[in-house]
Amino acid sequence: MSTNRVVVTGLGVCAPNAVSVPDFMEAISVGKSGIRFFSDLRDFKFSCQIGAMPLIPQTKINSYFTPLQLRNFNSAGILYGVIAGMDAWKDAGLKTDNEAPDFDSGTVFGMGTLGVDKYRESLYQVDDGNVRRLGSTSVQQTMSSGVSAYLGGMLGLGNLVTSNSSACATGTEAILTAYERIKAGKAKIMLAGSTSDGGPYVWCGFDALRILPSNYNDNPQAASRPMDANASGFVPGCGAGAMVLESLDSAKARGATIYGEILGGHSNSGGHRQGGSMTAPNSKAVINCIQGALADAEILPEKIDAINGHLTATAMDSQEIRNWSSALGLEGKDFPYINSLKGMIGHCLAASGSIECVASVLQLKHDFLFPNVNLDTIHPEILSVVDASKIPFEKTKVPLQTIIKASFGFGDVNCCLIFGKY
Amino acid sequence: MTEDSYNRLKEIIKPYLPEDVSVKDIDQQSHLINDLNINSTHLVDIVLDVEDAFDITIEDDELEKMDTVAGSLALISEKRAVN
Numbered sequence: 001m002s003t004n005r006v007v008v009t010g011l012g013v014c015a016p017n018a019v020s021v022p023d024f025m026e027a028i029s030v031g032k033s034g035i036r037f038f039s040d041l042r043d044f045k046f047s048c049q050i051g052a053m054p055l056i057p058q059t060k061i062n063s064y065f066t067p068l069q070l071r072n073f074n075s076a077g078i079l080y081g082v083i084a085g086m087d088a089w090k091d092a093g094l095k096t097d098n099e100a101p102d103f104d105s106g107t108v109f110g111m112g113t114l115g116v117d118k119y120r121e122s123l124y125q126v127d128d129g130n131v132r133r134l135g136s137t138s139v140q141q142t143m144s145s146g147v148s149a150y151l152g153g154m155l156g157l158g159n160l161v162t163s164n165s166s167a168c169a170t171g172t173e174a175i176l177t178a179y180e181r182i183k184a185g186k187a188k189i190m191l192a193g194s195t196s197d198g199g200p201y202v203w204c205g206f207d208a209l210r211i212l213p214s215n216y217n218d219n220p221q222a223a224s225r226p227m228d229a230n231a232s233g234f235v236p237g238c239g240a241g242a243m244v245l246e247s248l249d250s251a252k253a254r255g256a257t258i259y260g261e262i263l264g265g266h267s268n269s270g271g272h273r274q275g276g277s278m279t280a281p282n283s284k285a286v287i288n289c290i291q292g293a294l295a296d297a298e299i300l301p302e303k304i305d306a307i308n309g310h311l312t313a314t315a316m317d318s319q320e321i322r323n324w325s326s327a328l329g330l331e332g333k334d335f336p337y338i339n340s341l342k343g344m345i346g347h348c349l350a351a352s353g354s355i356e357c358v359a360s361v362l363q364l365k366h367d368f369l370f371p372n373v374n375l376d377t378i379h380p381e382i383l384s385v386v387d388a389s390k391i392p393f394e395k396t397k398v399p400l401q402t403i404i405k406a407s408f409g410f411g412d413v414n415c416c417l418i419f420g421k422y
Numbered sequence: 423m424t425e426d427s428y429n430r431l432k433e434i435i436k437p438y439l440p441e442d443v444s445v446k447d448i449d450q451q452s453h454l455i456n457d458l459n460i461n462s463t464h465l466v467d468i469v470l471d472v473e474d475a476f477d478i479t480i481e482d483d484e485l486e487k488m489d490t491v492a493g494s495l496a497l498i499s500e501k502r503a504v505n
Binding site for chain 1: 437438463464466467470482
């Protein structure tokens with residue numbers, strides 16, 4: 001059966017360290033941090049009082065939403081997702097003024113929890129006996145598919161319009177799902193991405209789990225230390241990333257700019273077996289997922305130039321490296337280059353996969369590796385697997401043909417994608 | 423008073439008008455949905471805005487009286503008289 005080749009023709013991002021693709025390109029090149037102290041987290045007695053959140057001027061918000069849409073609007077996840085999604089769409093040179101829906105274009109735009117602040121507002125109204133004061137938009141701002149629903153309307157999409165959810169694998173899974181739909185010929189153009197709310201009412205559960213760093217409240221930018229010997233937990237973040245995927249035929253016919261190609265991917269679950277649990281990955285499943293992506297892309301491990309890891313800056317980083325090494329059958333100097341964006345922007349939860357995929361595609365397009373920030377002393381367990389020369393401390397110019405990206409999420413779910421230069 | 427209420431009501435309705443309808447298109451006989459093309463889900467927001475602006479409470483079974491501008495003004499006037 002002949003299948004479509006799938007390429008990336010547009011990028012958009014609303015990240016804690018930059019809210020446009022050109023600014024993001026600059027930010028990741030220089031290792032700019034998006035992590036800062038939040039006084040409300042201190043006031044609420046969080047152990048971890050730092051986080052990563054996009055800073056968006058009101059004038060920018062007003063350029064994406066009508067005054068009516070902004071009335072009683074309080075859903076950060078939709079705000080981030082719309083900015084990233086609209087930017088990706090425009091970057092791809094696609095129009096938004098179509099009279100009729102385009103039945104060949106759709107979106108898979110995922111989230112973890114959506115509209116938490118709006119939901120909180122609504123719950124207080126309900127508890128006060130004021131249901132009727134909720135207004136007309138509390139459903140659309142808090143439903144899981146709210147972000148894809150907003151984007152579907154703004155862009156006039158007529159193909160699949162849905163929101164997936166698989167915890168911290170959500171963004172990568174959204175791109176994989178959209179890729180598979182185009183590959184199978186069921187759509188020509190798909191906006192793929194994910195978004196995550198942030199702030200105390202999202203980050204609280206992670207603080208309660210005691211998996212966030214609590215010793216960096218006075219030094220936020222040093223807190224997120226993927227692969228470092230002194231890594232002490234992930235810094236919670238939020239934001240959104242998005243990309244336009246398109247059949248190669250459609251992209252060529254439009255004369256679109258092609259950032260890269262999706263060569264293949266895979267998603268699976270460890271089933272909470274063999275050491276896997278609600279919160280920890282089954283390593284055998286992680287390895288199976290990475291190898292599944294290689295098989296789908298029909299590419300040998302030796303052809304992988306770089307890994308963009310999940311690498312959240314917890315004790316699990318060493319295990320992740322061992323899993324990559326087992327899956328690829330490579331170690332030492334043969335191991336691909338590897339980096340993690342989380343040193344700059346923390347762990348953006350459901351948005352992490354999509355933001356990091358945008359960074360991966362930028363690296364591939366521009367032949368560079370962004371620096372692993374806050375990496376002072378590589379964890380000895382990691383050094384026993386990977387040669388230090390493969391873990392860049394600084395921005396590194398290097399020719400790249402392929403980048404592999406994986407994300408792992410609560411629920412023991414995994415997703416892996418392979419991007420290739422076009 | 424009525425002229426004042428009319429102007430305040432027009433200001434309330436204004437943000438809910440679709441792009442191709444102007445505030446100048448509003449007249450006393452306008453039907454909010456059929457003439458002004460306001461999305462019917464927004465009627466609940468207009469009701470809330472009217473309640474806030476005129477310090478009145480509109481019961482659920484009175485909503486249908488607000489279908490038109492004139493009907494809304496009559497209801498507002500009636501409620502304010504009670505107050």
